[in-house]
Amino acid sequence: MSNQTSGQNQKRNPSKNQNNNQNQTANHNQKANQNGYPNQNFTTYPPENEDFNLKETKPTLGGGRVTGNDRLGTAFDLVEQMHYFYVRVVKAKELPLKKDGNDKGNLHPFVEVQLGNLEGLTLHFEDRTNQELVIVMVVFEINEVPKRVPPDSPLAPQWYWLENKKGEKVKGELMLAVWIGTQADEAFQEALHLDATSVNGDGVANIKSKVYLSPRLWYLRINVIEAQELQIGNNMQQPEIYVRITLGNVVLRTKNSLIKNVCPSWNEDLMFVVAEPFEDQLVLSVEDKWYSLEKEVVSEGRNKKVSKLNSKVHSRLSFDGGYHVLDELAHYSSDLKATSKELWKPSIGVLELGILNAQGLSPMRTRDGCGITDPYCVAKYGQKWIRTRTILSSFNPKWNEQYTWEVFDPCTVITIGVFDYCNLQVLTPAGVKKIGEIQLAVRFSCSSLFNILAMYSQTLLPTMHYLHPLTYYQIDNLRHQATQIVAMRLSRAEPPLRREVVEYMRDAGSNLWSIRRSKANYARIAGVLSGLIAIRKWFNGICTWKNPFATVLVHIIFFLFVCFPRLILSSIFVVVFLMGTWNYRMRPRKPPHMDIKLSQAERVPWDELDEEFDTLPTSPHNDAVRMRYDRLRSIGSRMQAVAGDLANQGERFYNLLSWRDPRATAVFLIFCLVASIVLYVIPFEVVASVMGFYTMRHPKFREKLPSVPLSFFRRLSAKTDSLL
Incomplete structure (x- = not known):
C-alpha cells in the first residue's frame, strides 16, 4: 500500500501570529481587473465601519521561495511559509500473524499515523468483523526528523522495524519516508491532511486542494434546410410542420414552415453548447403542430416489424470553433479566446495569486451546539478553477497556497470567493452582512509591454462574432447552457465543486429583476453624464454672465476659434491631454473590487431584498x-x-x-x-x-x-x- 499524509506543525511563533492578526485582508468575493498591479496585498473592512476600500498590507512573504531561477511548479513566494510533517507510507513485509493462527490471507492491514492529537488512516478493507487487531508501530522523535527544502531531491523511503505497545521489537518491517517540509513540496498537493476530516463523513477527499479544468466548450450549429416526402395524415390540409432538436436536456425547435406540403423548408440555424468529450446524443424529429410524423413500431408477438419511411431531412451540422463560447457575463469575462486552438495567440504574461488567510469569518451552521465554519477558497480565471483545502472549524483559516494562470488578454477579470459547506454570501435577504476578510497577494508579470499595448488595437472577441454575430437571445440562451454544462462537469470531479458554487462564481442570477441593481445602474448612468451636466452648468453660467471676466475671456477665445478654425480640434486634444495629465495624481492605486456603495447595498429596504432573493416562479x-x-x-x-x-x-x-x-x-x-x-x-x-x-x-x-x-x-x- 502507498499513501501520503501531511500534518500541519502545531508549534507557531506567537509574535508572528500577532503580526498576522494585523494584516489587512480583502473582501471574500473579489472580481479584480488584471491590468498589471505588481505583488500587492489588499483588504476591505467590515460594513459596520462603512469602509470597503482595499488597503495594502505587508505580510512576511517569500518563505517558500526556491533558490535561483529554478522553480518547482509554483515558487510559493507570494505566501507565508508553513511547516508540515510529511509521512509517505509505501509498503510492509513479514507482518505478524494473529493470535488465532490464521494465515496472512485473512489479514487486512492498514497504517495509522498519529501526531499529537491528529491521526489519519491509509487505505484498507472496511470488513474487519470478529478480527483481533495486531498493533505494531514505528515511533519517531520530531526533532530527529530531517528537513527538506525544495528543490532538494526527494527522500528515499527506508525500511523500519516494528515494535509492539510495550516497546518490544517484533517481526515485520514498514517502508516509509518522513521529513519536514513546506507547502512548496511537490507532495503537498496529493497529501492527506491530518488536521482535517470530512465535512459530510464521505472521506477526506472532500477537503483536499484541487485544480479543475472546465471542459472545452464548442458551439454546435445545426442548419435545418428542408425535408422531403413526409407522410402526413389525410385529414391535415394545412399542416404546421417544424423540426424539434434535442441534445441532452436542451430542446430547441424551428419556426413553422411556410410551405404547407410534404416538402417543407426552413433554412434556419439552431445553436447548442457542447463540451468535450461529446457524450450526448443529438435527436432531430420532424413534427407538425398536432401529430407526430414518426412511424410507429408494430409488435406481433415477439417479432417486431419496423416500417421504413422514405422521408428525408436535409440539414448541415458544424462545430463553430471560430467563436468564443460566451459562458460568462461580459463584464466578468476571464477568457476571450476562440474555441479552436489553431486561433489562439501566445500568452502575454502570467498571473500569480497567493491566498494567504481569512479572518473573522461568521458561523454558518452548528455542530455539537456550537457555531462552526469549514471554509475553503475558490478562484476562477479562464478554464482553470482552483479550490484550496478546507480548514475545519476555523474562523481564521490559514491556507497559504499559491496558483498561477496564463494571461492571454489584459482586459479580463479574476473571480475569488470564500465558501463553506453552506455558501458564504455578502448580500443576504437580511441585508449586507460582514462575513469576514481575506488576505490575498496578486502579481501580474508580462513578457512584453509591446505585446500588451498591441492587444488594445485588436478586437475583443474572435472575428466570427463580428462577421456572423449572434442575437441577444442566442447569447443569453447559450450562456445558460454553458453554465449548466460546466457546473455539471465540475460537480462530478473528485473532490466535487458544488453546482451552487459554480453558479455563484459565474453570477448566474444577475439577469433577474432587482430594484437594487436598477438603482445602481441609474447611479452609474448619472455618474457618466455628470461631466456633460457640469459642462452644461458651466456654459449656462457663461451665458448668464455670472462671472463677467470668465464670460469675456470665453468671447475672446470663441472669436479666435472663428477666425482660425484650425485651432479648434488641436485645442480640444490639448485640453484633454492636460486634463488626463492633471488626473494622474488622483490615479487609482488599487485594483477595482466589490463596491458596496456602488452596488446600492448599504441601505436596502427589506422588501426589496426579499424580492431580489425570491424564487422563480415567485413563492x-x-x-x-x-x-x-x-x-x-x-x-x-x-x-x-x-x-x-x-x-x-x-x-x-x-x-x-x-x-x-x-x-x-x-x-x-x-x-x-x-x-x-x-x-x-x-x-x-x-x-x-x-x-x-x-x-x-x-x-x-x-x-x-x-x-x-x-x-x-x-x-x-x-x-x-x-x-x-
Whole structure:
C-alpha cells in the first residue's frame, strides 16, 4: 500500500501570529481587473465601519521561495511559509500473524499515523468483523526528523522495524519516508491532511486542494434546410410542420414552415453548447403542430416489424470553433479566446495569486451546539478553477497556497470567493452582512509591454462574432447552457465543486429583476453624464454672465476659434491631454473590487431584498406579490412616460419633412431655402460669430419665454394622437 499524509506543525511563533492578526485582508468575493498591479496585498473592512476600500498590507512573504531561477511548479513566494510533517507510507513485509493462527490471507492491514492529537488512516478493507487487531508501530522523535527544502531531491523511503505497545521489537518491517517540509513540496498537493476530516463523513477527499479544468466548450450549429416526402395524415390540409432538436436536456425547435406540403423548408440555424468529450446524443424529429410524423413500431408477438419511411431531412451540422463560447457575463469575462486552438495567440504574461488567510469569518451552521465554519477558497480565471483545502472549524483559516494562470488578454477579470459547506454570501435577504476578510497577494508579470499595448488595437472577441454575430437571445440562451454544462462537469470531479458554487462564481442570477441593481445602474448612468451636466452648468453660467471676466475671456477665445478654425480640434486634444495629465495624481492605486456603495447595498429596504432573493416562479403570498406588482407598474409607468417623450421628440423631428402638418413643413422648407442663400452669401466666420455672441448674450437681452424655434418645434405633430 502507498499513501501520503501531511500534518500541519502545531508549534507557531506567537509574535508572528500577532503580526498576522494585523494584516489587512480583502473582501471574500473579489472580481479584480488584471491590468498589471505588481505583488500587492489588499483588504476591505467590515460594513459596520462603512469602509470597503482595499488597503495594502505587508505580510512576511517569500518563505517558500526556491533558490535561483529554478522553480518547482509554483515558487510559493507570494505566501507565508508553513511547516508540515510529511509521512509517505509505501509498503510492509513479514507482518505478524494473529493470535488465532490464521494465515496472512485473512489479514487486512492498514497504517495509522498519529501526531499529537491528529491521526489519519491509509487505505484498507472496511470488513474487519470478529478480527483481533495486531498493533505494531514505528515511533519517531520530531526533532530527529530531517528537513527538506525544495528543490532538494526527494527522500528515499527506508525500511523500519516494528515494535509492539510495550516497546518490544517484533517481526515485520514498514517502508516509509518522513521529513519536514513546506507547502512548496511537490507532495503537498496529493497529501492527506491530518488536521482535517470530512465535512459530510464521505472521506477526506472532500477537503483536499484541487485544480479543475472546465471542459472545452464548442458551439454546435445545426442548419435545418428542408425535408422531403413526409407522410402526413389525410385529414391535415394545412399542416404546421417544424423540426424539434434535442441534445441532452436542451430542446430547441424551428419556426413553422411556410410551405404547407410534404416538402417543407426552413433554412434556419439552431445553436447548442457542447463540451468535450461529446457524450450526448443529438435527436432531430420532424413534427407538425398536432401529430407526430414518426412511424410507429408494430409488435406481433415477439417479432417486431419496423416500417421504413422514405422521408428525408436535409440539414448541415458544424462545430463553430471560430467563436468564443460566451459562458460568462461580459463584464466578468476571464477568457476571450476562440474555441479552436489553431486561433489562439501566445500568452502575454502570467498571473500569480497567493491566498494567504481569512479572518473573522461568521458561523454558518452548528455542530455539537456550537457555531462552526469549514471554509475553503475558490478562484476562477479562464478554464482553470482552483479550490484550496478546507480548514475545519476555523474562523481564521490559514491556507497559504499559491496558483498561477496564463494571461492571454489584459482586459479580463479574476473571480475569488470564500465558501463553506453552506455558501458564504455578502448580500443576504437580511441585508449586507460582514462575513469576514481575506488576505490575498496578486502579481501580474508580462513578457512584453509591446505585446500588451498591441492587444488594445485588436478586437475583443474572435472575428466570427463580428462577421456572423449572434442575437441577444442566442447569447443569453447559450450562456445558460454553458453554465449548466460546466457546473455539471465540475460537480462530478473528485473532490466535487458544488453546482451552487459554480453558479455563484459565474453570477448566474444577475439577469433577474432587482430594484437594487436598477438603482445602481441609474447611479452609474448619472455618474457618466455628470461631466456633460457640469459642462452644461458651466456654459449656462457663461451665458448668464455670472462671472463677467470668465464670460469675456470665453468671447475672446470663441472669436479666435472663428477666425482660425484650425485651432479648434488641436485645442480640444490639448485640453484633454492636460486634463488626463492633471488626473494622474488622483490615479487609482488599487485594483477595482466589490463596491458596496456602488452596488446600492448599504441601505436596502427589506422588501426589496426579499424580492431580489425570491424564487422563480415567485413563492410569497398574494398580498406581497400584489404590492410588488403595483410597484413595478409604478416604475414601468415612469419609464413609459420617458420613452414616450423621447419618441415624441424624434417623431417631431422626422415630421419636419413628412408633410404631416403641411403648414409647418412649408414654413420649414422656406426657412431652409432662405438659409441656404444666406449661408452661401455671408462668410462662415460672420455667421458663426453672430450665432455664438447671440447665444452668450447678456441677460438684459434675454426673454423668459421660450424661443421661436423651440415653440415652433413643440407645435409639430407626433403620433401620440394615434395611440389608443
